Amino acid sequence: MNTPRIPIALHQAVMRTLRVALQQANHRLDARYPEPVVNYQQRGATAGSAWLQNWEIRLNAVLLRENQQHFIDEVIPHELAHLLVYARFGRVAPHGKEWRWMMEQVLAVPARRTHNFALASVQGKTFFYRCQCQQHQLSIRRHNRVLRGETEYRCRRCGEVLRPEPPHSS
Ligand SMILES: [Zn+2]
Numbered sequence: 001m002n003t004p005r006i007p008i009a010l011h012q013a014v015m016r017t018l019r020v021a022l023q024q025a026n027h028r029l030d031a032r033y034p035e036p037v038v039n040y041q042q043r044g045a046t047a048g049s050a051w052l053q054n055w056e057i058r059l060n061a062v063l064l065r066e067n068q069q070h071f072i073d074e075v076i077p078h079e080l081a082h083l084l085v086y087a088r089f090g091r092v093a094p095h096g097k098e099w100r101w102m103m104e105q106v107l108a109v110p111a112r113r114t115h116n117f118a119l120a121s122v123q124g125k126t127f128f129y130r131c132q133c134q135q136h137q138l139s140i141r142r143h144n145r146v147l148r149g150e151t152e153y154r155c156r157r158c159g160e161v162l163r164p165e166p167p168h169s170s
């Protein structure tokens with residue numbers, strides 16, 4: 001598995017925000033929870049995830065690069081709170097009352113369960129097809145079925161079989 005490259009300044013900003021939040025939590029909880037492992041292996045359209053038993057936070061490198069400090073401020077407390085809740089309460093509902101308490105009372109941030117980053121660049125790739133009357137977009141799954149000769153798709157309007165368009169440069 002290759003490691004996505006993150007500019008060093010961005011990684012440092014991640015760690016700075018993480019350390020400030022952890023220090024605040026340790027102070028308020030009178031605890032000495034260690035610094036989580038942070039990596040950039042999160043795939044797909046998910047911003048980040050907390051790996052409880054590994055004490056690890058995985059971040060989405062693409063969304064981090066696109067959203068910078070806004071991403072850090074949203075995702076780091078959210079995932080850190082999952083780890084802290086696990087350390088303190090064990091396995092409980094992921095965004096339940098313990099997590100909300102950790103977010104609002106301990107880390108002093110709004111307990112938002114979801115993030116609203118633009119996801120265009122991490123959502124599944126689509127492929128352009130054409131019939132007589134219009135352009136169509138097929139998911140990679142459908143596109144692969146066409147390539148393997150498993151099926152054909154027809155335009156509902158003109159009834160013609162969809163044909164791949166040459167790839168777009170953008
Ligand atoms: Zn969560």
Ligand SMILES: [Zn+2]
Binds near residue numbers: 131134156157
């Ligand atoms: Zn058509």
